[in-house]
Amino acid sequence: DVITVGELAKRMGVKANDLIRELMSQGNMVTINHPLDYETAAILAAEFNYEVENVGFNEETILNVDKAAVGEDKPEDLEPRPPVVTIMGHVDHGKTSLLDAIRATNVIAGEAGGITQHIGAYDVELDGRKIAFLDTPGHEAFTAMRARGTSVTDIVILVVAADDGVMPQTREAINHAKAAGVPIIVAVNKIDKPGANPEKVKQELTEFELVPEDWGGDTIFVEVSAKEKTNIDGLLEMILLQAEVLDLKANAKKHGCGAIVEARLDKGRGPVATLLVQEGTLRIGDPLVSGAHYGRVRTMTNDRGEQVQEAGPSTPVEVTGLSGVPDAGDTFNALDDEKAAKEVAQHRAQKQREAELAKTSKVSLDQLYARLQEGDVKELKVILKADVQGSVEAVRDALVKLSNDICRLVVIHTGVGGIIESDVTLATASDAIIIGFNVRPEPKAATLAEHEGVDIRLYSIIYDAVADVKSAMEGLLAPTL
Ligand code: GDP
Numbered sequence: 001d002v003i004t005v006g007e008l009a010k011r012m013g014v015k016a017n018d019l020i021r022e023l024m025s026q027g028n029m030v031t032i033n034h035p036l037d038y039e040t041a042a043i044l045a046a047e048f049n050y051e052v053e054n055v056g057f058n059e060e061t062i063l064n065v066d067k068a069a070v071g072e073d074k075p076e077d078l079e080p081r082p083p084v085v086t087i088m089g090h091v092d093h094g095k096t097s098l099l100d101a102i103r104a105t106n107v108i109a110g111e112a113g114g115i116t117q118h119i120g121a122y123d124v125e126l127d128g129r130k131i132a133f134l135d136t137p138g139h140e141a142f143t144a145m146r147a148r149g150t151s152v153t154d155i156v157i158l159v160v161a162a163d164d165g166v167m168p169q170t171r172e173a174i175n176h177a178k179a180a181g182v183p184i185i186v187a188v189n190k191i192d193k194p195g196a197n198p199e200k201v202k203q204e205l206t207e208f209e210l211v212p213e214d215w216g217g218d219t220i221f222v223e224v225s226a227k228e229k230t231n232i233d234g235l236l237e238m239i240l241l242q243a244e245v246l247d248l249k250a251n252a253k254k255h256g257c258g259a260i261v262e263a264r265l266d267k268g269r270g271p272v273a274t275l276l277v278q279e280g281t282l283r284i285g286d287p288l289v290s291g292a293h294y295g296r297v298r299t300m301t302n303d304r305g306e307q308v309q310e311a312g313p314s315t316p317v318e319v320t321g322l323s324g325v326p327d328a329g330d331t332f333n334a335l336d337d338e339k340a341a342k343e344v345a346q347h348r349a350q351k352q353r354e355a356e357l358a359k360t361s362k363v364s365l366d367q368l369y370a371r372l373q374e375g376d377v378k379e380l381k382v383i384l385k386a387d388v389q390g391s392v393e394a395v396r397d398a399l400v401k402l403s404n405d406i407c408r409l410v411v412i413h414t415g416v417g418g419i420i421e422s423d424v425t426l427a428t429a430s431d432a433i434i435i436g437f438n439v440r441p442e443p444k445a446a447t448l449a450e451h452e453g454v455d456i457r458l459y460s461i462i463y464d465a466v467a468d469v470k471s472a473m474e475g476l477l478a479p480t481l
Pocket of ligand 1: 089090091092093094095096097098189190191192193224225226227228
C-alpha cells in the first residue's frame with residue numbers, strides 16, 4: 001500500500017470527496033483513510049491528469065541490505081558443501097528403488113530402525129561426508145524448478161535398466177540435464193537380472209556423448225542393483241568424487257537462503273514446506289520470505305523426524321510458520337526483520353498480479369523478428385515432436401540449416417509421439433517453442449502451454465514448418481488468426 005485516499009487527494013490538490021466519488025463509481029467503497037496500492041493510485045491519478053511515480057520499493061535492496069549485515073562472501077568464509085543430487089530415468093528403470101536402497105544402506109549412525117519421513121529430500125552420509133538427495137524421482141520436479149528459474153541440483157543420476165537400455169524418458173532426462181548444464185552420472189541398474197547387458201547401455205549412451213572413462217570419455221558409469229543393494233556405496237563414492245571435481249562451496253555464516261522443494265497445507269500445522277538451504281544457515285525464529293509468503297521459522301524438522309535448531313548449506317528441512325503455501329522451486333530468504341519479509345512478500349504478490357495481466361515475454365514465432373532486432377534473443381530454441389523417427393530427423397535437419405548470423409536455431413529436444421506436459425515445462429524452462437509434426441498436444445499439455453504462453457506450432461508438411469520458421473526469422477511471418 002503506498003498512499004491513503006486523503007493523502008493522494010492532498011498531493012494532487014483535489015477534494016478527497018471527488019476521489020472517493022470516482023472510486024465509488026468504479027465500485028470501490030472507500031473512506032478517506034483507505035490505503036491505495038500503487039496501481040489503483042496511478043489509475044486514479046491519471047483520471048485527474050496526474051502521474052504517480054513509484055518511488056518505492058526495491059526488493060533487491062531489501063534482500064541485499066540484509067546480506068550486507070553479514071557481509072559479502074569472503075573467500076575464507078566459503079566452505080565445502082555437500083552435493084545435491086536428483087535421480088532421473090525412464091519409468092520402471094528403478095529410480096524409486098534406488099532412492100530407497102540409498103536411504104536404507106546409509107542410515108546415519110545410531111539411528112538404525114529410526115522412523116524416516118518422506119519430506120521430499122533426504123541426506124545420507126558416507127564416511128562423514130554428506131550427500132543430499134531430492135527424492136521426488138523423475139524430471140517433473142527438476143524441470144518445474146528450472147521453469148521458475150531455480151536450480152538446486154548439482155549432479156543428476158541417470159538410471160538406466162541394464163535389461164532395457166535407453167528409452168524415451170532416458171533421452172528426455174539427458175536433454176533436461178544437459179539443458180540445465182548439470183553433470184550426469186550413469187547408474188546402470190538391475191545388473192542382477194539374467195538379461196542384463198551393461199555394455200549395451202554404454203554403447204547406446206555414446207550417442208548422447210555420455211562416454212565411459214575406460215572408453216576414453218569422461219562420464220562416470222556405476223553398475224548397481226537397487227534390488228539386491230549391490231554397489232550402492234560405490235555409487236555414493238562416485239557422487240562424492242564428482243562433487244570434489246565441482247568444488248562446491250557455500251558461506252554458512254550468512255542468513256539462510258535457498259529453494260522450496262515441496263510444500264503443502266497441513267490441517268493441524270498450517271503451511272508446511274520442505275526447503276533446501278543452499279547458502280547461509282537457517283535458524284528457528286528467523287523471519288522468512290518465500291515467493292509471495294512470509295512468516296517466521298516456527299519448527300524445523302529433518303527427514304528423520306527430528307527437531308533441529310538450525311540448518312546449513314545443502315540441508316533439507318521441513319519448516320512451518322509461513323503465511324501461505326509457496327510453490328516448489330520458489331526461493332526463500334531469511335531476513336533480519338519480519339516486517340521487511342512481509343513487505344517483500346506483498347510486493348511480490350502485487351507483481352504476480354501484474355505479470356498475470358501481461359503475460360507476453362515468452363518466445364513465439366510471431367515476435368521472434370522483433371526480439372531479434374532488439375538483440376533480446378540470439379537463438380531460437382525448438383522442441384520437436386513427430387509421429388515417426390524419420391520425420392524427426394528430416395524436420396530437424398531442415399530446421400537447423402536455417403541458422404544464420406543473426407539467429408541460431410537450436411533443437412534442444414526431440415521425440416516421437418504427442419506433445420506432452422513435460423515438453424511444455426521444458427519449453428517454459430528453456431524459453432523454447434514447440435513444433436509438432438503430424439502429432440497433437442495432449443489436452444493437459446495444451447492447457448499448460450496456454451497458461452504458460454508457450455508457442456506450439458503444428459504441421460503436416462515439412463515445407464510449411466520450414467517456411468514458417470524462415471519467415472519468422474526474417475520478420476515476414478503472416479500473423480496467425
Ligand atoms: P521407477 O519407476 O524408475 O521409480 O522404478 P521402480 O523403482 O518403481 O522399479 C520398477 C520395478 O523394477 C520394480 O518392480 C522394482 O522392484 C524393479 N527393480 C528396481 N531395481 C531393480 C534391480 O536392481 N533389480 C531387479 N531385478 N529389479 C529391480
